[in-house]
Amino acid sequence: MTAGFTIATVDYARDHARVHAVREVVFVQGQQVPVELERDALDPLCFHVLAVDADGQALGTARLTPDRRIGRMAVLDAHRGKGIGEAMLAALVAEARRRQWPEVSMHAQLHALPFYARAGFVPSGPSFVEAGIDHREMRRRLPGSSPIEDAMGAAAVLVALAGHARRDLGVYSRAMDPGLLDRMDVLEALRRFAVSGGERRVRVLLQDAATPQRNGAPLLPLAQRLPSVFAFREVRDPVDARYPSAYAFNDTGGACFRPLGHRFDGEGGVDDAPLARRLQLDFDRIWERSRPCTEYRTL
Incomplete structure (x- = not known):
């Protein structure tokens, strides 16, 4: 338990409802992302984490895809600014290291670039639109320089x-x-x-x-x-x-x-x-x- 929350690895087949409950609030309701874009065929193949409080209530979620990409980073509004995003990101980077991946990347929303920069991710390529939102790819070598x-x-x-x-x-x-x-x-x-x-x-x-x-x-x-x-x-x-x-x-x-x-x-x-x-x-x-x-x- 860290600052009132724990980062837990979850089994998607068992816990998909909890994962999507957070993502629907953040992405579908909060950012008007179409539900058919929020869910995809990669979800059952991904490594998922949940941030949960002492009562087991889900506060945030994120995933690591088989193509070495971090995505679906979501924290409920009421629990932002508590270090949950940083802790989930660190857990996913640690898993990428455990798998001995040379690099991990993400499609970051432009407003979140400073957050990912603080974690060592470097912008790469031009900005682009994904699900109606401006993004830019970011990469981090594990270890090494990008x-x-x-x-x-x-x-x-x-x-x-x-x-x-x-x-x-x-x-x-x-x-x-x-x-x-x-x-x-x-x-x-x-x-x-x-x-x-x-x-x-x-x-x-x-x-x-x-x-x-x-x-x-x-x-x-x-x-x-x-x-x-x-x-x-x-x-x-x-x-x-x-x-x-x-x-x-x-x-x-x-x-x-x-x-x-x-x-x-x-x-x-x-x-x-x-x-x-x-x-x-x-x-x-x-x-x-x-x-x-x-x-x-x-x-």
């Missing part, structure tokens, strides 16, 4: 890195990445990490410290409010100044690498410990020979 295609994908990985970090987060950027480090979802993820309690550290290593200061980068006011967490340095070695890439990492094996720092495409995920270790080693060496950006403290 391809990053655009700014939304890069932001999703940064949000996940901040959400999964325990104490440390490192960012290597040319000039504080306009279009990425100034996004509200990324800034909010950094803020949540910084104020979540305990010892926290965000180190940002820049090739150009003057441009963010001159342009009023939104990350700077946040860092000034939390000076014990955020630290900035600027590279001094000419070799470091010519480094073409940008990256980020955390202390739980998450990483994001973009081969060309002025572009958003690359690879990243919350479960790529070899890449995270390599990036941290490179980062630490450059950090030690770079200068602190003391000018940021007096803006």
Whole structure:
């Protein structure tokens, strides 16, 4: 039992009525999805979970399909915001790992992209309409990094890195990445990490410290409010100044690498410990020979 609910694996043949009772309220009644689209031939073949309270009342449900896709994530309105969706998603990812699947994907409603991003899923491909609702595919490697295609994908990985970090987060950027480090979802993820309690550290290593200061980068006011967490340095070695890439990492094996720092495409995920270790080693060496950006403290 976690926070008043339990995530239980259910047998569809026995418990299909409980599964569909939740899905009908959320999808058919709440989102006007036709009932003939809400149910499909995959249901009997799927791995299903139910979130239930102490009395056995179903609060939410989700499934894992044979084609390695998470779907039908549904939580009753009155029970949202309690961590039920996160717990069901974690249970499905754990089952995919148990089956040794290399990857799991989903068709995510656009409004839910930030929720899945925090769990390490990366947007892939263009948006599309399914059951009359805008969706986008999202993927997560198990383990490893997923391809990053655009700014939304890069932001999703940064949000996940901040959400999964325990104490440390490192960012290597040319000039504080306009279009990425100034996004509200990324800034909010950094803020949540910084104020979540305990010892926290965000180190940002820049090739150009003057441009963010001159342009009023939104990350700077946040860092000034939390000076014990955020630290900035600027590279001094000419070799470091010519480094073409940008990256980020955390202390739980998450990483994001973009081969060309002025572009958003690359690879990243919350479960790529070899890449995270390599990036941290490179980062630490450059950090030690770079200068602190003391000018940021007096803006």
